[in-house]
Amino acid sequence: MSKGVAITGMGIISAIGNNVQENYNSLISGKAGISKISHIETIHADEIMVGEIKTTNAEFEAQLGLSQNSFSRSPILGIIAAKEALVQAGISDINDYKTGLISSTTVGGMDKSEQYFHEYFESNEHWQHINGLHAGDSTKKIADAIGLKESFMTTISTACSSAANAIMLGARMIKSGKLDRAIVGGTDALSKFTINGFKTLMILSDTYNTPFDENRKGLNLGEAGAFLVLESDKIVGEKNRKVLAYVKGYGNSNDAFHQTASSENGDGAVLAMEKALKVAGLEPEQIDYVNAHGTATPNNDLSEGRALQRVFDEGKVPEFSSTKAFTGHTLAVAGGVEAIYSVLALQNNRVYPNLNFKTPMKEFDLLPQTEVKEKELNYVLSNSFGFGGNCSTLIISKEA
Amino acid sequence: MSKSVYINSVGSVSVQKTFDNSEFLNEITTYNDTVASVVNPDYKAYIPPTQARRMAKGIKMSTVSSQTALQEAGLENVDAIIVGTGLGCIGDSVKFVRDIIDNDEQFLTPTRFIQSSHNTVSGQIALGISCKGYNFTYVHAAVSFESCLIDAKMQLENDEAKNILVGGVDEMVKYHVDTHRLIGHIKSEPADSTRLLTVNTKGSVMGEGAHFFVLSNEKQESTYAELVAIETYNSIAQENIPNKIEAFLEENHMTIEDLDLVILGNNGDVDFDGYYENLSTGLFKDRPQAYYKHLSTEFDTASGFAFWLSAKILKTQTIPEVVKLNEIEVSNPRTILIYNQYRGENHSLMLLRKC
Structure with a gap:
């Protein structure tokens, strides 16, 4: 039996809360975050329900001190979650131990890519989003926001199992001694791309999703950013960390x-x-x-x-x-x-x-x-x- | 004691004719352009035409490249499949987005959406050989391929797997080229591949390719080389790069003098080749040097071509004239270091040794 890898920090933003505590409160009080879509214009708006975070990009950018429309939504959600995780772990200098960032995403900056798809060729106003189509770009923005330098950084995209794999890789790298600390998780924003993609597969429910029910009609798409801090026994010992779980x-x-x-x-x-x-x-x-x-x-x-x-x-x-x-x-x-x-x-x-x-x-x-x-x-x-x-x-x- | 990791086979579809493992850059394709496509193998020999019709180019290239690698290693299945790709089957992603916009979200079909998922290639390979083992896809720009190697090496060293198929693949599509030319990442003037490093223009020549390898912790007849070490860094200040490289070598009980060949990722971008030139004239000035992006072009997993090149050099003990960057000769190359970065980010070091 092998020893577990310590989880010392967590951060999350989802349709049921902007931080860990709000998420837990919603889970315990049975408060779902499923609603009609409001941030994305889609002809399917009346036929689908989503797990949407109600805060707008503009509000998030003001909160993070970013200039307006500089980032797509995925990196924004990721930054918020990663920062909360680091605060909970009590990390002030991310580079004090051998740290890696392992993020995951399926859409990356697709929300902006689809918005300015043709416009890029007419005006240079939104060219800041062109490179955002790379999945790795959202991870780079998170790394910059938490100040990670000269370190291992990668992005995983294995569809709906991505973040689980990011956590797995982080744990394996710590166990193998390749890293002392791994910031692991993922980020995905809603986009027309995924709404229409899942629509073509005919697996979107037009009402509240009902897992494991005989009459289930499909899924509701959601959006979230979620990161955990994994740390080696060395750090846990030296920094006297409170371990949340393993x-x-x-x-x-x-x-x-x-x-x-x-x-x-x-x-x-x-x-x-x-x-x-x-x-x-x-x-x-x-x-x-x-x-x-x-x-x-x-x-x-x-x-x-x-x-x-x-x-x-x-x-x-x-x-x-x-x-x-x-x-x-x-x-x-x-x-x-x-x-x-x-x-x-x-x-x-x-x-x-x-x-x-x-x-x-x-x-x-x-x-x-x-x-x-x-x-x-x-x-x-x-x-x-x-x-x-x-x-x-x-x-x-x-x-x- | 951790196990050694060997490169037991290779497979490549690239801008050069590399799909035939019995050759080694016997004929060179030159170009005078801002982009270049792969030399297509006879896909029909690998994929039934009914399937090939709807298949993304990235999947086709990967099918040939991965089958070549499996065959050479003498394997029908592996313990794990790990694929790196900057953009996945970007052609299908772009088509799906275009259809969404131009048809106002109507009359869409799922095929393009399905193929646009970044993990399509690793999933397709698993499906093709019925591999239920570990299956991963890394999508981190210029270190997508390196991430696969790090993961595979860890599993093989710890003896969690015996044979792992790793690969890097990226396909080139017009929309991506056009948008990235707007922001100066791709050259706006054609570059002559025979003098790529002296064109003195911004941006790179964009291309594509698929490079697959079987890594194993058991040496066999077909083995090319040993993968000694690999490390990636999200950023390194230019002046710190020599220190990083020396520290990396030291960790592997080596010094600069131990390197028989250094392979650098110069891509002819006047804004970023300084990262390599400083090393060429500094840290590596007395070492034999080679480059490859005039042959492979630039794309997120172009370092897969460098890995292929190194494996071939170590196995055949020949360094093709066309890749030589300086005049220093080496007769029996035993140790090769590959250094790559893209636009000053995502640096990687790979160390290979003759077995």
Whole structure:
């Protein structure tokens, strides 16, 4: 059994709160952040619901001291989350230890690229956004905002499992001694690109998403920035850090079934969960709560549900819920958002409700937790799956 | 004790005719342009035409390059697939955005959206060989490919995997070229590839390519070289670069004198080649030097070409005349250092050694 990697700071901005505390309060009071879209003009506005952060870019830029329309929304959300994480960890000099920044995104600066797509050739007014189409550009802006220099920095894009993979890489690099500290997470803003993309796949719900419900109609897209600070035992000792929780296990596999759909029996998901349990040195029955991927698409919830039954043996699936009914599906960031929620669950010994659940799925008798439940938690398992067959699982623990 | 990491095979589709592993830059493609496309292999020999029709160029190039690498390593499957790409299948992303705007968000089809996901190539390769192992995609500009190597090396050293397919791929599309020419990242005047470093103009010549390799912690007949060390840095002040390089070598118990060849990423951009020139005339002035971007052109994973070049040099023990940057000769190249950066950011050092 290997020792976990310490989590010493967290930062998040999502549709249910501008910081960690607000997010937790919403989760516990059952307050969802799903609404009609207001920041993006789209002809689908009346047919979709989203997990949108209501603060405008202009307000964020004023708050961060940036000039107006200098950044796309993804780096802005990322900067806010990363800064909160560093404050919580108590880091004043980011370069005092060997630090890496591992971010993730699916759209990067797409919100601006689509806005000025033709205009770039008519006027130079918005050329500052041209290079923002590179996914790595959002990470660079976060690095600049936190003052990271001469350091390891990379960006992961494995669709909806991206941030889970960023956390996994950070933990592995610390374990291998390549880094003392890793700032890990992701950022994704809403865009016409993803709205229309998921629309063509016919997996967007026109109402509040209902994970693991028989009558689920699809997902609500969301937006978020979420970062965690992972630190080595050396830093934790030398700086006398308060450890929030540990990254105990991680598993990554590919479903190798279809470019956008999960296999019916969730082979990739099973492998990812089994690998994570193995790395953590845990038996399935030691998992106290599963924060499911649970996007509320017909395909995901069936595949994930079957995978859960396979890993945990029928009837022995622990309390589980999807928090996507609160936040919407925040794409690359989902694994980061949910890792933070997993830490908060451990800290507070609370299982979150799976909102909007009414009717059990006919394929199996899995019932998600629908009310807030107080329960001693030691190990939380969090799943994130994505296009391209990418499946990732993290196990977060209270003790190392 | 961590295990050594070997480059057991290579695969390349580039602006040069590199897709045939039995050759080594036997014929050179020159150009006088601001962009250059890959020398296309016979895709039909690798991909059924029905599939190829809707396939993004990045996927096609990667299919050939990755199959070449797998075949040479004698493998049908691997323990992990790790792909780096600056922009993924950017052609499909651009087409999808154009369709959204020009058709007012109507009459869209999912294929372009699906292919625009950055992890399409790694997913497609996994699907093609039914690889359920670790699958990652790095999308960090000029160190996208290097990020793959760092990840793979860590797994192989720790014996978490035996064989890993790593690769870098980027496709070139007109819209991306046009927009990046607006902001001066791509040259506005054609550059002659035979004198790229003396054109004295801003921006680079943009291109594309796909470079795949099987990395392993077991040496075999086909092995090209050992990957000794790799490091990336988000930024380095120009005056600090020599110190960083010396520290990197020291960590690997080496000095500048141990380097039989230094491969530099000069791309003919008058604003940024100073990073390399200072090293050429300073730290590396007594070392044999080579460059490659006149052959590969510039793109986010162009350093994959340098990695391919180094592997070929170490295996064949020949340095093609066309890449030589100075007159210092070396008869038996054993150790190669590759240094790359793009527009003063995302610096990388890769150290390879003959086995």
